[in-house]
Amino acid sequence: MANLSLTDKCNKQCTYCFAGSGNNNTNNAFMTIDLFQTALNYLKRSGIKQVRLLGGEPTLHPNFVNFVDIALENNFEIMLFTNGLINAKTLKYLHELPLGKLKVLMNTIHPNEKNNSGQKQQEKTMKLLGKKLIVGVNIFNESQDLLYLLDYIQKYQLKNEIRLGIAHPILGKQNAYLHPKQYKTIGEKVLALKIKVMKYNTSLTFDCGFVPCMFAPEYHNILRNELKNTGKCCEPILDLMPNGKFISCYPLSNFHSMNIKEQSTSNEIKQVFNKQLEPYKLSGIFPYCKTCSLFNNACNGGCISYRIQRFKIEYQ
Amino acid sequence: MQTATIQLKQGIGYAIEENGVTILNNRLHKSEFISYPDAAIWLVLARNNDLKVSQKMISAILNLEKNKCNNYINSCLNNWKNYFLFNG
Numbered sequence: 001m002a003n004l005s006l007t008d009k010c011n012k013q014c015t016y017c018f019a020g021s022g023n024n025n026t027n028n029a030f031m032t033i034d035l036f037q038t039a040l041n042y043l044k045r046s047g048i049k050q051v052r053l054l055g056g057e058p059t060l061h062p063n064f065v066n067f068v069d070i071a072l073e074n075n076f077e078i079m080l081f082t083n084g085l086i087n088a089k090t091l092k093y094l095h096e097l098p099l100g101k102l103k104v105l106m107n108t109i110h111p112n113e114k115n116n117s118g119q120k121q122q123e124k125t126m127k128l129l130g131k132k133l134i135v136g137v138n139i140f141n142e143s144q145d146l147l148y149l150l151d152y153i154q155k156y157q158l159k160n161e162i163r164l165g166i167a168h169p170i171l172g173k174q175n176a177y178l179h180p181k182q183y184k185t186i187g188e189k190v191l192a193l194k195i196k197v198m199k200y201n202t203s204l205t206f207d208c209g210f211v212p213c214m215f216a217p218e219y220h221n222i223l224r225n226e227l228k229n230t231g232k233c234c235e236p237i238l239d240l241m242p243n244g245k246f247i248s249c250y251p252l253s254n255f256h257s258m259n260i261k262e263q264s265t266s267n268e269i270k271q272v273f274n275k276q277l278e279p280y281k282l283s284g285i286f287p288y289c290k291t292c293s294l295f296n297n298a299c300n301g302g303c304i305s306y307r308i309q310r311f312k313i314e315y316q
Numbered sequence: 317m318q319t320a321t322i323q324l325k326q327g328i329g330y331a332i333e334e335n336g337v338t339i340l341n342n343r344l345h346k347s348e349f350i351s352y353p354d355a356a357i358w359l360v361l362a363r364n365n366d367l368k369v370s371q372k373m374i375s376a377i378l379n380l381e382k383n384k385c386n387n388y389i390n391s392c393l394n395n396w397k398n399y400f401l402f403n404g
Contacts, residue, residue: 279347283331283338290333290349311329311340
């Protein structure tokens with residue numbers, strides 16, 4: 001897996017954004033076509049068949065359609081991470097792509113959100129992309145409602161899948177994120193969503209950072225499919241930024257980076273990053289992780305960014 | 317007379333765990349775990365610059381008389397000389 005960040009420009013201002021947008025400073029940088037081609041070569045070398053396009057808002061890149069065309073000509077599948085605020089021309093283009101070639105993951109705006117200015121556009125995007133589109137949400141506070149996601153799937157005949165992400169702290173920045181103390185409250189909400197979606201054969205997908213102890217043990221059986229890899233997925237994802245630098249993941253964007261080289265593969269870059277992260281892996285997100293029977297077994301201790309931050313706090 | 321002081325060296329951090337402290341040496345990219353009761357000594361030393369104050373606190377926590385306590389602290393500090401900076 002590797003993500004190509006086409007731009008850090010965005011047309012939303014999400015307080016939790018870990019993509020360098022929202023309240024964080026952006027440079028409105030755009031990936032060049034040469035770098036995109038270099039990135040495709042890197043994906044081929046690494047045996048990766050899917051191009052994951054993200055940003056900022058990737059569809060704001062002036063050459064977005066061109067990039068998708070090039071990736072498809074090179075037999076890649078496309079996974080697009082978007083906020084759904086896509087211009088009509090690009091939306092029509094995405095609508096016309098074959099179903100098997102494109103998956104779109106859209107971060108939704110809650111219907112009752114105060115600042116829901118983009119909601120009408122999101123509805124258009126859902127209507128037009130239908131089964132190509134997976135709805136998702138980034139959870140950054142414990143009061144967030146999740147149950148509306150199923151209504152979107154049913155109303156717009158979307159893919160029967162919901163992606164749940166946790167907003168993590170970006171080292172050195174002040175973004176909104178879900179504090180581990182709030183994980184159990186969110187665990188209860190996720191469970192309620194799961195019970196609701198079970199009737200409709202809709203699956204839940206957890207992004208990185210979910211840990212088994214968010215959920216009461218008596219409910220682990222209900223969540224057995226979702227929990228298979230929960231707690232074990234905090235590894236460098238590798239995001240290639242518009243400036244040609246790889247980062248482990250967005251929360252670690254200020255922690256380390258590496259320039260893309262002509263010959264490097266995904267595994268080689270991950271090895272370097274993992275070595276730098278190794279000392280922090282002795283700790284989990286909670287003080288009780290060290291005494292938990294799942295630690296370093298079924299769970300690696302949660303988001304490494306938060307684990308690093310635990311050390312930073314104690315630095316002072 | 318100058319007071320003996322102690323402080324963590326640059327690049328040394330720690331995280332408090334339920335059963336001890338995890339020590340991080342950021343410069344060497346290494347970490348190690350110290351369990352209680354040594355971890356409690358670590359925390360007192362890391363949070364108080366004045367060594368005499370730390371000695372009094374640790375003596376009270378461990379209920380050890382002054383000389384025995386100082387010997388115990390010295391043996392810990394001997395193991396942790398890469399982590400702490402002494403003055404005075």
